[in-house]
Amino acid sequence: MSVALRVGQVAAVALVASLLGLLAWKLANGEGRRATGPAPGFALERLDREGTLSLASLRGKAVVVNFWASWCGPCRDEAAVLDDAWQKYRGRGLVVVGVAVRDFSEDSRRFARKYGMTYPIVKANGNRVERQYGITGVPETFFVDRQGNLVGDPIAGPVDASEEIEQRFEASIEAALA
């Protein structure tokens, strides 16, 4: 076998191996759902009033970050549960923040009014904040403690999908408030 052919084969194998390595690195370090560590920060346009809301401004409070959309059926069901949690725990320093993704602003506002979302709602900026949290669909819910770290169990799907998930939801709120 000629030297050139051998060199070509080695180069091809090395290229494939390096691409596989890059893929493995990305999967290990990139955009899977975040569960621990510092919560990715954001400063997003508010839909319930003028101005923006940043996660950094909520340092010292426990935060439930809920990703939703007006076209999402399960989001309608869980809106009441999230609002109940906001009313129940706000006295202890909990803030629920609804992040509207991939939606018209007016549709998001109309949905919030219709389903009684009285907690702050903000508009996602393209899909950047979704990538930062590693979400793959809606609804998804994350829990941030008073120091700005992700705690508890992020929930993919509605927070009232089952009794077990509701228990996880409550437990994660308590972990964030601790």
Add this chain to the structure above:
Amino acid sequence: MSTRLLAALGLLVLGLAAPASASEERPTLAELESETVCPVCGSTVDQSNAPVADRMRAFMRARIVAGDTKSEIKRQLVAEFGPRVVEPAPPKRGFDLLAWLLPGAGLAVAAVAVGVAATRWSRRREGDDSAPAVEPAKNGKAPLDADLERRLDEELARFEA
């Protein structure tokens, strides 16, 4: 260049520019659907049946009726959904930069490989062409191998001796 040719070229340019201008000023829903991307499924809006794609179609229809240009409608969609709604290409940063670099790098490597192979083939052909041609024998027969001819002379000399 003749005047007629210049005039013909001018008409051709105008002929091509006119439809583009009309499309910008008075876009059709079909055009916009094929040039925008569903933010949920990633396909063009005309191929998506996601609820948000239905909302986008309704929005585009309303803006067309209101007289917005194609650029204005796209700008409003970008304000709502981000730039990926009109530019579905991968972002040019981080790992996704490879999606931009690898095709070009692959083409460059392929071009170099083809160039090297072509050079070698042409050199091999030149090498074959430069080998000395065998002179045909004058009696019509092929000439003897030199070593064979020497051995034959030696054998014949023994008989003569």
